[in-house]
Amino acid sequence: MTLTLPDDVLYRLINARRVVALTGGGVAAESGIPSFREAHTGHWAQYDVSELATPQAFVRNPRLVWEWYAYRRMLAERAQPGVTHYALVDLEQHYPAFTLITQSIDGLHWRAGSRDLIELNGSLRRCRCFESGHIAFAWDDDGEIPPRCVQCGSLLRPDVVMFGEGLPHHELRRARQAVEQCDVFLCVGTVGAIEPVASFPFVARRHGAFVMTIAPEDSIYTLMADYVIAAQPGVIASELVRLIVGDVGGLEELQADAL
Known part of the structure; x- marks a missing residue:
């Protein structure tokens, strides 16, 4: 053009x-x-946003929230x-x-x-620990889900702004x-x-x-x-x-x- x-x-x-x-x-x-809404399909369509993308959801079910963002990270990594x-x-x-x-x-x-x-x-390529905010650019995907912070031992969460959190x-x-x-x-x-x-x-x-x-x-x-x-x-x-x-x-x- x-x-x-x-x-x-x-x-x-x-x-x-x-x-x-x-x-x-x-x-x-x-x-x-895909946007959040577009990615919220298939297996993930059965869950409400309050179960996947809020800090409260992470406290209740950290494994589910981690896996939701791991799915979205995979989609981003496949894209160019x-x-x-x-x-x-x-x-x-x-x-x-x-x-x-x-x-x-x-x-x-x-x-x-x-x-x-x-x-x-925030960014899907980073995580931070839930308790102290230590930033992590790499973590072990083969062990505990979610992985734990190597500095303090608390659970890692995606370093993104979830619903209900301020910028x-x-x-x-x-x-x-x-x-x-x-x-x-x-x-x-x-x-x-x-x-x-x-x-x-x-x-x-x-x-x-x-x-x-x-x-x-x-x-x-x-x-x-x-x-x-x-x-x-x-x-x-x-x-x-x-x-x-x-x-x-x-x-x-x-x-x-x-x-």
């Missing part, structure tokens, strides 16, 4: 110094990652980063300051190469600071309209940033945007990078594979 942008929009994108991008389920879906994931890596390497904020827990942004990354809802204060503070300081804010794909994330475009505009949304359907994020590209991000990702950065090897092949 050939993408053209108004001169003033292109000028803002090319000359930006501090950029923030926000992603969610839309970009994950491009790689075949898509065109949009890699395009955002190219933009991170181009801009002097680039922060990627995501609602996704699949870890695909990290696997693609994004490093200035704020995973607001982590440190990550939220980092995200808010990046949004307040950026001069371009990109909302990429379908993103959950959940506060305080839904207010990020408003916060960015209030601090003088240019807000652009790339999404096929209207949402609160398109309503608050200065400019909207009404398309799936993966369809125009390589063209957008080319307009801003120039030719980047590999993106065209990735886009062709995705379509």
